[in-house]
Amino acid sequence: MLLPENINPKLCVYYNASLILNTLYEQKSIDIITLYAEVKKPDNMPINIFFLSLDWLYLTGVIDINDNGVVFYVSKKFKNL
Numbered sequence: 001m002l003l004p005e006n007i008n009p010k011l012c013v014y015y016n017a018s019l020i021l022n023t024l025y026e027q028k029s030i031d032i033i034t035l036y037a038e039v040k041k042p043d044n045m046p047i048n049i050f051f052l053s054l055d056w057l058y059l060t061g062v063i064d065i066n067d068n069g070v071v072f073y074v075s076k077k078f079k080n081l
Helices: 013-027 032-043 047-059
Strands: 029-031 063-065 070-073
Touching (some): 013 029, 032 070, 047 063
Antiparallel strands (some): 029 070, 063 070
8 A cells, every 4th residue: 555556546655645744844743633634625535544644654753743642743854845
């Protein structure tokens, strides 16, 4: 599902992670529920794909999530999106 071959690209983790990053780049930090509501608007992102994308961004060190469910953009690698 990371690199899909015969599925809709909107179900790809990379594509959906880019939507999450765009929202986080604008807001720097956002509540996880609000973040899902924001990224779901344009393409109706399924919640399981949302969490897989969040997991991937967290594991790669691009985002962090605190105990209150606030997602932070922390990576310096993707400064100029």
